Amino acid sequence: MATVRVHRPDDLGPALREVRMAQGVTQASLAAKAGVGRQWLNAFELGDKWTAPLDMVYRVLSALEITVEMVPEPEPHPDPDDDLIDLNELLDRTLEQ
Numbered sequence: 001m002a003t004v005r006v007h008r009p010d011d012l013g014p015a016l017r018e019v020r021m022a023q024g025v026t027q028a029s030l031a032a033k034a035g036v037g038r039q040w041l042n043a044f045e046l047g048d049k050w051t052a053p054l055d056m057v058y059r060v061l062s063a064l065e066i067t068v069e070m071v072p073e074p075e076p077h078p079d080p081d082d083d084l085i086d087l088n089e090l091l092d093r094t095l096e097q
Contacts, residue, residue, distance in 0.1 A: 002066045007073040010050035017045035034063040
């Protein structure tokens with residue numbers, strides 16, 4: 001069983017859409033298998049249903065035979081150029097004192 005990782009609730013629907021498409025499953029067949037409406041599934045996949053009922057989301061996950069892992073967004077890496085010190089400038093300021 002595959003696991004999908006998402007960082008925010010509104011990432012889940014689009015991530016499941018990618019899985020569905022990779023499996024070659026249509027929205028209509030997934031909606032029928034999961035017991036949800038196709039229009040609801042379409043809105044969910046577009047990220048418009050990020051407050052979707054957990055039971056409906058679980059049925060979609062089960063129908064796709066996947067699990068989901070919610071993980072915090074990674075911390076942005078600091079720009080290494082931000083901490084650069086111009087040694088010539090530092091030396092000049094030191095010599096001026």
